[in-house]
Amino acid sequence: xxxxxxxxxxxxxxSLIAADLFPSLERFAETAAISxxxxxxxxxxxxxxIFAVGKSPIELYGLxxxxxxxxxxxxxxxxxxxxxxxxxxLCVAIPARLGLxxxxxxxALVLGGVATxxxxxxAQGAPPMIAIALMAAAGMMTGGLxxxxxxxxxxxxxxxxxxxxxxxxxIAIALMNHLVEGPLRDPASLNKPSTAAVGDAFMIGSMPGMDVHWxxxxxxxxxxxxxxxxxxxxxxxxxxxxxxNIRAARLQGIPVGQLILVLTALAxxxxxxxxxxxxxxxxxxxxxxxxxxxxxxxxLVSFLARHNPLAIIPVAxxxxxxxxxxxxxxxxxxxxxxxxxxxxxxxxxxxLLSETFYGRWKFGALFGGDAR
Amino acid sequence: MSDINRFSRxxxxxxxxxxxAVGTAGSLLPFGPALAADLTVxxxxxxxxxxxxxxxxxxxxxxxxxxxxxxxLVEEENVPETVAVQKSMESMINLDGASLLxxxxxxxxxxxxxxxxxxxxxxxxxxxxxxxxxxKHPSNTGSYFGxxxxxxxxxxxxxGHTSKxxxxxxxxxxxxxxxxxxxxxxxxxxxxxxxSITCQVIFTGEWSLAVKEAEATNALVNAGVDVITxxxxxxxxxxETAARRGAYVCGYHANQSKLAPEKYLTGAEWNWSKIYKDFxxxxxxxxxxxxxxxxxxxEGFVKSSPYGPAVSAAARKQADAVRAKMMKGxxxxxxxxxxxxxxxxxxxxxxxxxxxxxxxxSMNYLVEGVVGSTS
Numbered sequence: 138x139x140x141x142x143x144x145x146x147x148x149x150x151x152s153l154i155a156a157d158l159f160p161s162l163e164r165f166a167e168t169a170a171i172s173x174x175x176x177x178x179x180x181x182x183x184x185x186x187i188f189a190v191g192k193s194p195i196e197l198y199g200l201x202x203x204x205x206x207x208x209x210x211x212x213x214x215x216x217x218x219x220x221x222x223x224x225x226x227l228c229v230a231i232p233a234r235l236g237l238x239x240x241x242x243x244x245a246l247v248l249g250g251v252a253t254x255x256x257x258x259x260a261q262g263a264p265p266m267i268a269i270a271l272m273a274a275a276g277m278m279t280g281g282l283x284x285x286x287x288x289x290x291x292x293x294x295x296x297x298x299x300x301x302x303x304x305x306x307x308i309a310i311a312l313m314n315h316l317v318e319g320p321l322r323d324p325a326s327l328n329k330p331s332t333a334a335v336g337d338a339f340m341i342g343s344m345p346g347m348d349v350h351w352x353x354x355x356x357x358x359x360x361x362x363x364x365x366x367x368x369x370x371x372x373x374x375x376x377x378x379x380x381x382n383i384r385a386a387r388l389q390g391i392p393v394g395q396l397i398l399v400l401t402a403l404a405x406x407x408x409x410x411x412x413x414x415x416x417x418x419x420x421x422x423x424x425x426x427x428x429x430x431x432x433x434x435x436x437l438v439s440f441l442a443r444h445n446p447l448a449i450i451p452v453a454x455x456x457x458x459x460x461x462x463x464x465x466x467x468x469x470x471x472x473x474x475x476x477x478x479x480x481x482x483x484x485x486x487x488x489l490l491s492e493t494f495y496g497r498w499k500f501g502a503l504f505g506g507d508a509r
Numbered sequence: 510m511s512d513i514n515r516f517s518r519x520x521x522x523x524x525x526x527x528x529x530a531v532g533t534a535g536s537l538l539p540f541g542p543a544l545a546a547d548l549t550v551x552x553x554x555x556x557x558x559x560x561x562x563x564x565x566x567x568x569x570x571x572x573x574x575x576x577x578x579x580x581x582l583v584e585e586e587n588v589p590e591t592v593a594v595q596k597s598m599e600s601m602i603n604l605d606g607a608s609l610l611x612x613x614x615x616x617x618x619x620x621x622x623x624x625x626x627x628x629x630x631x632x633x634x635x636x637x638x639x640x641x642x643x644x645k646h647p648s649n650t651g652s653y654f655g656x657x658x659x660x661x662x663x664x665x666x667x668x669g670h671t672s673k674x675x676x677x678x679x680x681x682x683x684x685x686x687x688x689x690x691x692x693x694x695x696x697x698x699x700x701x702x703x704x705s706i707t708c709q710v711i712f713t714g715e716w717s718l719a720v721k722e723a724e725a726t727n728a729l730v731n732a733g734v735d736v737i738t739x740x741x742x743x744x745x746x747x748x749e750t751a752a753r754r755g756a757y758v759c760g761y762h763a764n765q766s767k768l769a770p771e772k773y774l775t776g777a778e779w780n781w782s783k784i785y786k787d788f789x790x791x792x793x794x795x796x797x798x799x800x801x802x803x804x805x806x807x808e809g810f811v812k813s814s815p816y817g818p819a820v821s822a823a824a825r826k827q828a829d830a831v832r833a834k835m836m837k838g839x840x841x842x843x844x845x846x847x848x849x850x851x852x853x854x855x856x857x858x859x860x861x862x863x864x865x866x867x868x869x870x871s872m873n874y875l876v877e878g879v880v881g882s883t884s
Contacts, residue, residue: 203604204600204604208603208604210599210600210603210604214596214599214600217592217596218592218593218596311714314714318683318684319884327685327686327870327871328615328638328685328686328687329615329616329685330683330685350592415591419591419592419620420591420620421619421620424616425616425715426589426590426591426616429589429590429591429593430589460593461596461600464585464588464596464597464600464601465600465604467584467585467586468583468584468585468601468605473557473558473586474557474585474586474587475587
């Protein structure tokens with residue numbers, strides 16, 4: 138049907154082209170082409186690096202495929218590792234829409250985990266559904282308050298959000314250590330200070346038919362919901378205007394302060410929820426194992442996804458796959474663990490560089506018609 | 510459970526095919542060797558293999574398997590105590606065919622190793638630590654550990670002879686029982702030489718936090734401490750900082766003498782190679798591995814580093830004499846009357862705890878002579 142109208146003269150005299158009908162398709166094509174090219178360039182650069190240290194890049198990519206995506210076990214491994222990254226990446230992507238660079242999701246995750254255990258322990262014996270809902274609420278509220286405070290400092294006190302969120306992450310970890318080694322410590326946890334266990338009844342377990350916990354489903358739903366919120370609602374539109382030009386937003390009467398508070402709190406709530414899932418699906422109690430760097434890897438995921446909540450899903454899976462195959466690469470090729478970090482670093486730099494190519498090429502031309 | 514196993518086997522065949530197809534001109538290692546070995550043994554470390562500490566000690570121990578016929582060693586470093594270690598274990602089982610696994614970090618045990626062990630009842634898991642309990646944990650899992658406090662006591666004797674300021678120091682990670690026992694043993698060793706010696710302890714709060722370890726070392730030297738030992742995961746920073754500031758060092762976990770040849774006195778080292786060799790030989794012979802394996806100096810689980818050039822003849826003589834007694838077994842480092850550093854009696858007169866005593870595993874005090882606090 139669309140083809141039927143392409144070519145019709147517009148009142149301005151210009152022919153109608155497909156890009157007019159599908160502006161988002163054009164943007165999608167541009168993003169996909171540039172991202173894939175960046176991936177290919179990173180793969181070549183990293184391959185050269187591997188070749189330079191005397192190993193076979195072909196073997197490495199073969200193992201990376203086998204370890205990350207080659208078998209059903211590998212897929213489960215990859216998805217399991219991607220799950221927490223979906224939520225921690227949202228903690229970066231949402232404030233990014235307001236033009237804020239928040240990098241302290243780790244702190245919200247850790248405290249969210251502690252709050253989860255703290256509420257689960259007195260709730261022993263409650264119906265599991267209610268208890269799990271309470272645990273999720275506790276994790277989200279704690280994370281939300283933590284990053285919401287970053288938003289508050291930014292808007293009302295003019296404190297740089299990047300610095301404050303990073304420093305607050307250190308405070309969060311110190312607070313977690315204090316709580317699990319002090320007031321919340323299970324006296325039986327001698328050599329590894331931990332809270333008491335939340336109990337098997339309150340664990341959320343794996344999704345049916347696969348060895349991947351429910352965090353994956355929660356993360357995917359959160360990404361989709363955030364995309365709808367940011368791209369398909371007036372609230373999200375207001376947020377994007379604020380991120381684009383805060384003075385214009387103020388002139389339009391957009392309540393900038395409230396937007397910043399609500400969205401930073403939402404971002405923190407997702408990181409806190411990641412902490413809740415770590416406790417309720419993996420560890421069963423809160424302790425220093427919560428400090429696993431998911432908050433920091435989330436920054437990488439969000440930047441690679443250009444802060445687009447939907448793009449976070451494939452990017453998290455890609456990084457999950459890279460980390461899932463890291464072990465196999467160590468074992469089979471005798472390369473150190475840092476190899477995977479070199480690949481992640483290469484990816485990050487190349488994708489950031491590729492940002493400069495946006496808008497340089499006329500993708501509208503691909504759909505027939507003159508470029509705009 | 511059996512479903513998962515069957516499925517993975519089929520997938521292995523499939524992935525082998527893919528890998529061979531990808532590996533043009535044989536540039537890819539075929540998956541053959543992993544399957545051809547009689548026994549594949551997997552090791553997982555929480556930090557880098559060359560950390561001059563906890564993980565290096567395990568890596569050096571595991572290396573002995575490389576010379577054993579029919580044994581294949583697979584290793585992974587820097588694996589966090591999260592779902593990642595569960596997947597590393599499963600990957601070693603599914604993709605490498607490992608049937609004996611050593612997840613070496615304390616935090617790998619619960620829930621990670623237990624969860625994977627329940628899923629693979631035919632695979633053997635042995636964990637470094639003392640957590641296994643026959644009432645609670647499956648029979649394909651187990652614990653192994655060494656009484657390294659004894660070697661820290663010998664460190665203390667050498668430190669006591671070497672210190673001129675009569676102030677020695679300890680850089681510690683967390684105030685947990687294992688660490689407290691090491692601090693107390695080191696202090697008691699030094700005070701057996703000269704009861705006026707005090708040991709200043711600084712807790713960094715983390716197992717691996719180089720900046721705080723360096724700060725702690727500098728603070729100790731600034732306070733007049735001239736012999737330092739430690740219990741953190743990687744020891745490079747402490748050893749090098751102490752030596753640079755002119756203090757002597759007693760090592761821990763592995764041998765750090767290369768980092769400070771002049772200043773290194775001796776060290777409390779694990780002797781994991783013996784333990785790993787024993788486990789693998791039993792496994793190959795089809796004998797039971799044992800679920801709760803422990804030992805000290807006499808059993809060869811721990812050892813002291815060779816003395817450095819700065820150790821006096823008197824120090825060697827006393828340390829060697831005590832070591833000879835320890836080798837006979839039944840030696841008590843912790844014995845009454847013993848006060849903690851707040852003046853409270855913690856072990857009454859006439860009471861003594863040999864290294865195997867269960868009471869030592871819930872230690873929550875610092876003995877008289879230690880400057881510092883557990884909280």
